[in-house]
Amino acid sequence: MVSPTKGPRSRTPDGPDLFDFAESRVATATIERSQHPKPAAPLPKRPSRRSPAMRTEDATSIVSVDDMPNYPSDLHRSVEQSLADLPGDQVWFTYRSIKRSFGVSRATIARRVKDGLVPGVRISNGRVLDDGSVRRFDRTQLKWLLLAVRFAKWGTAK
Numbered sequence: 001m002v003s004p005t006k007g008p009r010s011r012t013p014d015g016p017d018l019f020d021f022a023e024s025r026v027a028t029a030t031i032e033r034s035q036h037p038k039p040a041a042p043l044p045k046r047p048s049r050r051s052p053a054m055r056t057e058d059a060t061s062i063v064s065v066d067d068m069p070n071y072p073s074d075l076h077r078s079v080e081q082s083l084a085d086l087p088g089d090q091v092w093f094t095y096r097s098i099k100r101s102f103g104v105s106r107a108t109i110a111r112r113v114k115d116g117l118v119p120g121v122r123i124s125n126g127r128v129l130d131d132g133s134v135r136r137f138d139r140t141q142l143k144w145l146l147l148a149v150r151f152a153k154w155g156t157a158k
Contacts, residue, residue, distance in 0.1 A: 060124040063116050065140070071147045075154060079146045083139060092136040104149050117148035 086101065095106040113121050114128050118141050122129040137145065 060122060060129070063119050063121050063123065065119045065144075067116065068119060068144055068147075069117070069151075071151050072154075075147060075150055079143055079150065082146060083143060092138060093142050094134060094136055098137070098142070098145070102146060102149075104145070108149060109145060112145055112148045115148075118145050 082102070090097075093101075095109060098104050098109060099106065110128075112118060116123065118137070120138070120141055122131075
């Protein structure tokens with residue numbers, strides 16, 4: 001007895017070629033589909049990732065010096081001394097220059113900025129907005145950044 005799964009196209013001795021039958025059904029279905037086009041289903045609405053409160057109003061704020069926490073006076077003196085040791089002609093500080101001068105990493109700076117511990121930074125819905133292609137800090141911002149970094153270290157040392 002011959003197996004129905006063997007042979008060139010699985011023909012059975014007593015019936016039609018099953019593959020020819022399947023091909024004729026596909027061709028018929030294709031012709032029927034082309035004659036009666038189905039109306040396009042509307043695309044589902046894409047869910048928004050923003051909450052309703054965010055959609056109604058984008059709250060952009062600028063962190064000010066008045067928003068800064070109170071730090072101990074000896075910490076203020078220490079930071080003022082560090083800033084006085086910097087060259088007087090240097091006005092703007094990048095992540096790289098802060099790393100070189102004070103050893104503070106870019107990630108630490110970014111965390112302190114996001115926490116709202118550096119004045120003059122624009123924040124919208126909990127997200128820090130870019131100032132340009134390169135973020136630069138002035139001396140006032142650097143002072144508050146160093147206060148935040150040193151206070152974190154100072155608090156863990158005590």
